[in-house]
Amino acid sequence: MFEFFPGDHVRSSSVNLALMAGGSLADIGRWLGPLRDTPEAGLDAWAAAWAGMAHQQEALAAGDVRAGYLAAAGRRYLRASVYHATAQRQIPPGPTKSESYAASLQAFGNAMDCGALPLVRVHVDSPDGTLPGYLIAPDAADPRPVVIVYGGLDLTKEMLYATVGAAFARRGITCLVIDTPGTGELIRLRGVPSRPDYEVPTAAIIDHLQARHDVDARHVAVLGVSFGGYYAARSAAFEPRVSACVSWAGSWDCGALWRRRWDEAEAEPTSWFLPWVTGTGTIEEALERLELWTLADVWPRVTQPLLIVHGENDREIPVADARRAFEAAGSADKRLHVFAAAGGGAEHIQSDDPAPALDLIAEWLSLRMPVLPEPPVPALA
Structure with a gap:
């Protein structure tokens, strides 16, 4: 890196x-x-x-x-x-x-006032309060499938937009970047911590999408960036309306991972962070609560088309976790792509060379998300 x-x-x-x-x-x-x-x-x-x-x-x-x-x-x-x-x-x-x-x-x-960002503001009602987000729509006359993009433990919807831009819209897919429990406005302005059962906000978001006329909510994928890979996988496992899942960094057991990082002093420079995101008072309470953030028994429930993208030299989430997740996933259509150091993109979420990873994700989704209107079902005679 x-x-x-x-x-x-x-x-x-x-x-x-x-x-x-x-x-x-x-x-x-x-x-x-x-x-x-x-x-x-x-x-x-x-x-x-x-x-x-x-x-x-x-x-x-x-x-x-x-x-x-x-x-x-x-x-x-x-x-x-x-x-x-x-x-x-x-x-x-x-x-x-x-x-x-x-x-x-x-x-x-x-930037939005300058007309430079082709975005639509959205506000989703949820059990955690209003979830603010932005829709990035393709230039198309008809509603298109949607990918919900979740950040990890510290990304905001604005940073997500700056990262993914129009990569999905160029391929005929509407993209929703959104602040959810533990991220963006919810944690910074309202003090709403993260939650392990991320199918709850995902269900609220899909409810909102199904009530809109400018998207095709019959086809909704989830993409999780960094620790958002946990959110995506958990959502796919317990929300049947999710039609495809991408983990941009494959997660296995967040609790065990953070416990190890703390024991090895890797997390000490940001010791305030885990209690803040988890809504706990001390680092020990945070580590105990994070034990709920495990996918060890959840991955077999993920049966949708699945893509896991990881880096060979990822220092945040070991590549071994991504391999375990891939093997455990119940999807018949699944792919694990590990970027190697020799070709670039070997670090966490390919931050050392992100464009090929984003292109891979967008192309993979475009092949699994119908981007043309489906013909009407003929009436029975």
Whole structure:
């Protein structure tokens, strides 16, 4: 993996995620370069560098707006949204995190106001309250199948959009990026933690889709990114209306995985994170609650077409977990694709080379999701 901060996997992975979502290496080099020479610099310096990067893009975008260059302004605002979102990822809950997240939402809204993002806002009623999201629709006269995209433990719908863009729409599939329990607005603005039974929000989302006239909700796939792979698999196992499942990083037993990472001190730099996402008070309570996030007995219930995409050198979820998941899955139509280091994309969610993985996922789904209207059933004589 490209390590902007040599030997610092946590900060380097955040850089790669920002690049994956459309960030500029030139911007990152200018604003984060000084931090490489000051390893003692803390979270305040980290947040300030990303904020400066974002504010610069916003100032340039404002100039584009004054000149009438709305498409250019929209792209800059979207990049600023990514930078603000990256600033808050490693910051514990508090004023700095809240300000960075609010700034990310504002910049994304500015991009939408410029008409640069072909999105439709949606609000889904659910047992956890309203779930906000964006529909990315193909340019088609008729309703198309839908893929619901779930982020992992720290992605937002805005970052998801910046990552997947129009990859599915180009192939005739409507895409829904959405904040759900433990992610985005729900955890940051309303304090709604994650939940192990993710079929509950998935059912609410499909109910909403079935009530719409601009999508074909007879065919709804789920795609989970990173630990969202758990959400996708769990949804497919217990929500029969899911027609296909993609785990972009194959999950097996999140509780056991995080227990190991904590015991080996891998998770200590973000010790606040697990209690925050799980709605618990201490790290030990969080680890105990995470024992419910296991797919060991769930994968056999997944019978829909299944794709698991993983990296050979994944340092977040071991590739062995993806192989166990693949073997246990009950799907007759299933594929495991492991990106190897020699060809690129070997890191977690292929953050070192994401385009081939996204193309693979979109192409695989397009072959399993009917994109043409089905003929009407003839009436009985």
